[in-house]
Amino acid sequence: MKSALVIRHTPYEGIAGFRLPVEAAGFAIDRVDVTDPAFPALDLIAPDLVVMMGxxxxxxxxxxxxxxxxxxxxLAERLAADRPTLGVCLGxxxxxxxxxxRVYPGPVKEVGFAPVLLNDAGAGSPxxxxxxxxVLHWxxxxxxxxxxxxxxxxxPAYRHQAFRRGDTLLALxxxxxxxxxxxxxAWLDGADAYVAEAGTDAARLRAEHARLGADTVAAGRRMIADWLDGLPG
Structure with a gap:
C-alpha cells in the first residue's frame, strides 16, 4: 500500500474527517507527534503522502x-522534491x-463556521x-x-485561505x-478568551458544530478525495 504520514502538532488536532478519503485512496496511515522522540529522525521525503495538521x-x-x-x-526538502503534501491551518x-x-499574526482572530470565497482558480479546483x-475557522x-x-x-478577513502548487500541494x-x-x-477547553476575541463563545461554537458539522465533513471528504484522485501516478 501507499504510505501516508500524518504530522500532529498537538494531540487533539488529528486527521479527523480526512481519514476516510485518504484510506479509500489506498493509503496506509501512520502518524507522529512533533513531541515524539522519534520525530527528529523521520524522513519526510519517503512517505507517499504527508498530511500536516494544525x-x-x-x-x-x-x-x-x-x-x-x-x-x-x-518540509522544504520534501516540497523541493515535489512530493504530495497536504497542510491544514498551522500545516x-x-x-x-x-x-x-512570511508567516505572521493576522488582523483578527477568525473562529467559527463560515464558507470560504473561491476565486476562479478555486472554482476549478477540488x-x-x-x-x-x-467550514470551521480557528x-x-x-x-x-x-x-x-x-x-x-x-x-473578508483573510485573503490567503487556500493555495496549491500544481497537483501535488494543497494548503488550507x-x-x-x-x-x-x-x-x-479539547479545542474549546480553556479557549474562552481566544474565541471571545473573535466575537463568539464556546456555546455558540458547540451549536454550530452540532448543526453544521456533518455537512462540513461530507464536503471536505469530497474535496480531499478529488485532490487525491488527481495526484500523479
Missing part, C-alpha cells in the same frame, strides 16, 4: 518550540514558510466541493502567498476535516 502555536514561535525550525527545513502556514513566505459550505495568523503557488480561496487555512470529531471539545 496546532495552537505560530510558525514564528521558534524559541518556545525549537522543533519548528527543523520541521520547516525538512498550511508551515508549508508557506517552507516555500520562503475546493469546488466546499463552495458555499460553512486561526489568528496568516502568511504571504508563496512564489510559484496559486491562490484558491479567501475570506480552514478546517474542512472538522465537524464530527469529539476532540472538538
Amino acid at each position: 496546532g495552537p502555536m505560530g510558525v514564528y514561535e521558534t524559541a518556545a518550540h525549537p522543533w519548528i525550525v527543523h520541521e520547516v527545513e525538512r 498550511a502556514q508551515m508549508i508557506a514558510a517552507a516555500l520562503g513566505a 475546493l469546488r466541493h466546499i463552495a458555499g459550505v460553512p 486561526h489568528g495568523d496568516t502568511f504571504d502567498l508563496p512564489d510559484g503557488t496559486e491562490l484558491l480561496a479567501s475570506t 487555512q480552514c478546517h474542512p476535516e472538522m465537524g464530527l470529531d469529539p476532540r472538538f471539545d
Whole structure:
C-alpha cells in the first residue's frame, strides 16, 4: 500500500474527517507527534503522502518550540522534491514558510463556521466541493502567498485561505476535516478568551458544530478525495 504520514502538532488536532478519503485512496496511515522522540529522525521525503495538521502555536514561535525550525527545513526538502503534501491551518502556514513566505499574526482572530470565497482558480479546483459550505475557522495568523503557488480561496478577513502548487500541494487555512470529531471539545477547553476575541463563545461554537458539522465533513471528504484522485501516478 501507499504510505501516508500524518504530522500532529498537538494531540487533539488529528486527521479527523480526512481519514476516510485518504484510506479509500489506498493509503496506509501512520502518524507522529512533533513531541515524539522519534520525530527528529523521520524522513519526510519517503512517505507517499504527508498530511500536516494544525496546532495552537505560530510558525514564528521558534524559541518556545525549537522543533519548528527543523520541521520547516525538512518540509522544504520534501516540497523541493515535489512530493504530495497536504497542510491544514498551522500545516498550511508551515508549508508557506517552507516555500520562503512570511508567516505572521493576522488582523483578527477568525473562529467559527463560515464558507470560504473561491476565486476562479478555486472554482476549478477540488475546493469546488466546499463552495458555499460553512467550514470551521480557528486561526489568528496568516502568511504571504508563496512564489510559484496559486491562490484558491479567501475570506473578508483573510485573503490567503487556500493555495496549491500544481497537483501535488494543497494548503488550507480552514478546517474542512472538522465537524464530527469529539476532540472538538479539547479545542474549546480553556479557549474562552481566544474565541471571545473573535466575537463568539464556546456555546455558540458547540451549536454550530452540532448543526453544521456533518455537512462540513461530507464536503471536505469530497474535496480531499478529488485532490487525491488527481495526484500523479
